[in-house]
Amino acid sequence: MVKKTILGRKFPSNIILRKRFIATKLCRKLFFLPFLMLIVTGCSVDNDNEEVGFNQDVENNDAKFSTSLEASSSSVTINWNNEKQTIQGIGASDAWLSDDIENHNKRNEIINRFFRTDGNNIGLSILRQRIDPNVRPDSNTWLWSNPKFKANAWVANQAKNRGVNKIWASCWTAPAWMKTNNSKTDGGKLKTENFSDYAVFLSEYVKRMKNFENVDYYGISPQNEPGYKTWESMIWDYGKLKDFIADDLTWRMNAAGLGSTKIFYPEETRWGDIDNEKWKLTSSDIQNNVDIICGHSYGPISFEDYSNYGKPIWHTEYWIENLQEIDGAIKLGEYIHKYFVQANVETFHYWWMVTNHPSKLNGLIRLDGSTNYTIYKTFYALGQFSKFIKPGWKRISVSNASPYSNIYISAYKNNNNSKVTIVAVNNSSQSQDVDINFNGFNSSLTPYRTSGSENLDEKSSIPSTSSMIVALPKKSITTFTGSASESSPLPPTGVWLRLKNRESGKFAYLKSDDSNRLRGNGQGSGNAAYWMFLDAGNGYYKIKNQSTNGFAYSKNNDSFRIRGNGAGASDSAFWKPGIVNGNWFKLTNKENGANMRFLNSDNSRLRADNNSTNNSAQWVWELL
The missing domain is CATH 2.80.10.50 (Trefoil (Acidic Fibroblast Growth Factor, subunit A))
Known part of the structure; x- marks a missing residue:
């Protein structure tokens, strides 16, 4: 029997690429599978309640499917016609470190690494920046020559020149003189008499970037992590931030000709704290004046879905803590999967693009002085998504998205239905073969993989097919991407x-x-x-x-x-x-x-x- 190799594993040719019209098992004839009812017994849920166990789909909106056939328990189905949220992009931040990038001897090479899509570059589509309070040291002064402000503009223009069209900014604190503790750090609150001053500061910052630096911010968050007080920070009472946005910021932005600049809120530290009771997400003030609900994912990791609040949902910051290299990279891939699939977010942001810390993974690239740099595995893990899933793509349903423990599969298609990307994360300690079926389309695919020994490495291409068995090595992320053509789905038989x-x-x-x-x-x-x-x-x-x-x-x-x-x-x-x-x-x-x-x-x-x-x-x- 002729053997074929897919991703380093050999299989008989008749079980690797099977055309739908000759398939005989139930899992080869899936029709509208996201609407099938799964009746499951003996399924397990992990301790963190982040992902359901065998035979279950993590998506509440996706129905489940199982039969007595052995193949069904591990078969995964990509459902072409069951569209989910539109992806707006994947990005990272240059906060505090834009000048380190600008002044690096290999700055263009580093910029290319982040924003180009050729080679092993990762093609980020969003840049998040920091609004620097130092440009307004007192009520009479604007310091637009501030080096970090200028460096922000330089990095933003470099990203824009490489195709990035969503550049936005968060503010960690108002200038010290506007705050109750007269300091940019350690919390403190915005003084009531300076609400209008803070709105002017934010609007003038955005206007200066647009009119003088050629950077038109997509949006701003008036407060990063409003309940956290250590480094640059500012504490808000829940209702006060809402009132500031509705009564001061929106009016000032409109008056400055910046009405199209989107307002982000509440940008909480913990994803689970984006709570309606706390932040009044359904109030008229928020519904009328906030464009994007967003937050970070620190503390207890959770994946609540806030899309029922009628606003786009953006994930805006996370970095891997206390995990090194490949373990941290694959855990990052798992979390990206869960935020897209369970929380239905439209974006995912890593924290720092670069770091100058010698040991932490809080950046994707470590700057080794001004002459060299080191790329972390998290860079490639993020790239397994960002290089291939672009703004305007739609996530599509995956039935049985976690066919084995610590295996996670998600899928996306572009806006004219001609391309598809499937991302498979194996966060287990053993390799696993997974049977993937395409419902409503055929595709020819090229796999790319990151593992302990691979960094977005291109693998052997897969000819046009409607199903495939793939081998996912332990601790790996494999992305399958290529052209797609729609086909008529077939109804399931025998169930x-x-x-x-x-x-x-x-x-x-x-x-x-x-x-x-x-x-x-x-x-x-x-x-x-x-x-x-x-x-x-x-x-x-x-x-x-x-x-x-x-x-x-x-x-x-x-x-x-x-x-x-x-x-x-x-x-x-x-x-x-x-x-x-x-x-x-x-x-x-x-x-x-x-x-x-x-x-x-x-x-x-x-x-x-x-x-x-x-x-x-x-x-x-x-x-x-």
């Missing part, structure tokens, strides 16, 4: 499902005391509400009822009502699924070309109604 109608919001079931006719207003419980698709060839399927073991068919001499006790031998029992939009589909009968319809006026019975062009809710179904 019991429910059919939910869009109009009724309820389920198709067989009513035995109504001559086995189908109705569309069931609760989805009991064998009469469960159906199995069986391949009948040429895109058609028979739909078997669990209660009768008979098949759904259109009965012509009963006003085309559908019954569920047929023998499944004629065209009247053959149905072809077709996508309507997104998550919904229609079922077309082979014999009469009509579509399965929920008809409320006929005691909620189902008919094969001869209206093939109607996409209204009565004709539209979802598999669960």
